Amino acid sequence: MGKIGGFLEYDRKDSIDISPKQRICNFAEFHLPINEEERKKQASRCMDCGVPFCQFGQEIAGMSSGCPLHNMIPEWNDLLYRGNYDEALKRLLLTNPFPEFTSRVCPAPCEKACTCSLHGDAVTICENEKFLIEYGFDREIIKAKQASKRSGKKIAIVGSGPSGLATAWQLNRRGHEVTVYERSDRAGGLLMYGIPNMKLDKEYVNRRIALMEEEGITFVLSTSIDTPEAADKLKSEYDAVVLAVGASKPRDLQVANREATGIHFAVDYLQAATKHVLDANDTEPTIDANNKHVLVIGGGDTGNDCVGTAIRQHCASVMQLEMMPELPSTRQENNPWPEWPKVKKTDYGQEEAIAVFGKDPRVYEATVKEFVKNEAGEVCQAIIVDVAWQLDENKRMQPVHVADSERVVDCDLVFIAAGFVGVENNVCTAFMLDQTERGVLATTDGTATAIDGVFVTGDAKRGQSLVVWAMQEGKNTARAVDTYLMGYSNL
Numbered sequence: 078m079g080k081i082g083g084f085l086e087y088d089r090k091d092s093i094d095i096s097p098k099q100r101i102c103n104f105a106e107f108h109l110p111i112n113e114e115e116r117k118k119q120a121s122r123c124m125d126c127g128v129p130f131c132q133f134g135q136e137i138a139g140m141s142s143g144c145p146l147h148n149m150i151p152e153w154n155d156l157l158y159r160g161n162y163d164e165a166l167k168r169l170l171l172t173n174p175f176p177e178f179t180s181r182v183c184p185a186p187c188e189k190a191c192t193c194s195l196h197g198d199a200v201t202i203c204e205n206e207k208f209l210i211e212y213g214f215d216r217e218i219i220k221a222k223q224a225s226k227r228s229g230k231k232i233a234i235v236g237s238g239p240s241g242l243a244t245a246w247q248l249n250r251r252g253h254e255v256t257v258y259e260r261s262d263r264a265g266g267l268l269m270y271g272i273p274n275m276k277l278d279k280e281y282v283n284r285r286i287a288l289m290e291e292e293g294i295t296f297v298l299s300t301s302i303d304t305p306e307a308a309d310k311l312k313s314e315y316d317a318v319v320l321a322v323g324a325s326k327p328r329d330l331q332v333a334n335r336e337a338t339g340i341h342f343a344v345d346y347l348q349a350a351t352k353h354v355l356d357a358n359d360t361e362p363t364i365d366a367n368n369k370h371v372l373v374i375g376g377g378d379t380g381n382d383c384v385g386t387a388i389r390q391h392c393a394s395v396m397q398l399e400m401m402p403e404l405p406s407t408r409q410e411n412n413p414w415p416e417w418p419k420v421k422k423t424d425y426g427q428e429e430a431i432a433v434f435g436k437d438p439r440v441y442e443a444t445v446k447e448f449v450k451n452e453a454g455e456v457c458q459a460i461i462v463d464v465a466w467q468l469d470e471n472k473r474m475q476p477v478h479v480a481d482s483e484r485v486v487d488c489d490l491v492f493i494a495a496g497f498v499g500v501e502n503n504v505c506t507a508f509m510l511d512q513t514e515r516g517v518l519a520t521t522d523g524t525a526t527a528i529d530g531v532f533v534t535g536d537a538k539r540g541q542s543l544v545v546w547a548m549q550e551g552k553n554t555a556r557a558v559d560t561y562l563m564g565y566s567n568l
């Protein structure tokens with residue numbers, strides 16, 4: 078078990094971030110790793126708890142607690158502390174197919190449930206994971222592995238986000254022939270065209286896709302499976318079809334002048350920005366915040382990604398509206414460990430806005446009541462209003478506009494980051510599948526749909542979530558598909 082008393086001897090030490098003013102000069106990742114000796118000390122802080130909540134991976138009060146992949150965290154922390162990196166990596170890879178993604182973008186529910194965080198700072202689980210996987214790639218321990226035997230079964234996966242990739246990876250290693258269909262020009266789903274490059278450099282997504290291709294998985298890009306004909310073709314040509322199409326239907330705003338030009342959904346903006354970074358041409362991005370007054374509607378992580386991206390594109394100003402009240406800085410009594418802590422987080426984009434413009438871009442308990450457009454039909458202002466939360470007749474909290482709180486803000490670029498309402502309709506129609514009231518694809522038994530041989534995974538099944546949950550979903554779906562095809566599964 079790590080170092081006896083390690084957590085008493087050593088304080089938590091995180092990777093060092095490049096300062097906000099420096100890192101906004103480009104779209105590169107900005108966490109600088111600590112040295113190897115320090116990393117071992119950090120791993121030694123793990124107490125190898127008898128009941129390790131860090132790997133519990135369940136939802137408590139609707140929020141994640143512990144690692145959804147059930148990573149064997151105390152085991153690899155101990156091996157890492159002892160310098161046995163190869164064994165530590167092996168333990169990590171037993172449960173996590175793509176640690177290079179989770180260790181960069183996971184909000185680390187493991188750390189929120191770590192026993193050390195009860196009275197102090199959690200173990201640096203996420204960064205320990207990153208050290209191990211990059212050690213594996215640097216030493217070429219991670220390499221393509223061919224299935225020892227092929228089953229002769231063919232599987233089509235629609236969508237190449239983390240759930241589709243995890244499903245494909247598992248089923249291919251089991252010996253099935255896997256083809257992934259993706260409507261975008263690059264594979265990776267929101268790992269590629271959602272999460273910005275400064276959080277997850279696309280080099281790491283491409284590195285994994287190349288490895289999967291080497292292992293025998295076929296990626297068919299720029300191909301949308303969204304008509305009944307395309308769906309029927311897949312169903313007749315493959316032994317099983319997995320829908321890993323995400324839940325990317327954005328929640329819209331029903332306000333006057335919503336149709337004005339300059340108002341975009343957040344993911345369209347983030348996709349355009351990443352495409353511009355990757356295509357490395359001299360033209361401007363199709364949506365460009367340069368010199369614009371930017372208004373971001375939505376105070377969550379996607380909104381924060383828009384703030385960080387707009388700042389890198391040299392916006393003139395940025396404001397972020399959040400409907401909910403500002404959270405407290407510490408856990409409240411009704412939100413005990415190991416629940417997800419409902420505390421205020423100042424994320425990288427907001428830190429950068431503070432550094433550049435001198436103030437936090439967030440305005441709490443406020444929303445847009447109406448947009449104003451100019452003669453050319455372009456958005457030029459927004460009328461914003463305060464909201465108060467009141468119980469309705471069904472005892473549910475509902476936002477109501479506060480009388481006489483309207484004010485006008487100038488804006489010539491607006492990003493709507495107000496969440497997602499489920500799977501896009503064309504996929505449901507193409508496969509003739511029902512949606513639940515949450516807008517996701519209905520299943521009959523875990524991951525199986527009402528149509529024989531058609532399965533669903535990831536956000537398309539559970540709604541917008543996290544990369545780590547999408548990967549866990551992918552693993553579960555792979556097992557269900559394998560059982561369907563072979564009568565049993567050893568996955």
Ligand SMILES: Cc1cc2nc3c(=O)[nH]c(=O)nc-3n(C[C@H](O)[C@H](O)[C@H](O)COP(=O)(O)OP(=O)(O)OC[C@H]3O[C@@H](n4cnc5c(N)ncnc54)[C@H](O)[C@@H]3O)c2cc1C
Nearest residue numbers: 236238239240260266267302322323535536542543544547
């Ligand atoms: C802006 C943003 C930032 C995020 N940041 C984080 C983060 O930092 N950390 C984190 O853990 N989670 C984050 N998330 C959530 C996370 O990205 C998702 O939960 C996860 O990607 C879901 O994986 P998925 O495979 O189910 O779907 P997706 O990643 O959405 O992939 C679905 C894929 O299916 C393709 N597709 C859809 N329909 C079709 C069709 N008809 N034919 C062919 N292809 C199709 C899409 O093009 C897409 O590539 C973020 C989400 C957003 C929107």
Ligand code: SF4
Nearest residue numbers: 144179183186187203
């Ligand atoms: S995948 Fe996420 S939750 Fe699991 S150990 Fe890694 S950082 Fe923690």
Ligand code: SF4
Nearest residue numbers: 123124126131191192
């Ligand atoms: S809860 Fe924290 S201290 Fe305990 S085993 Fe997990 S990582 Fe180690």
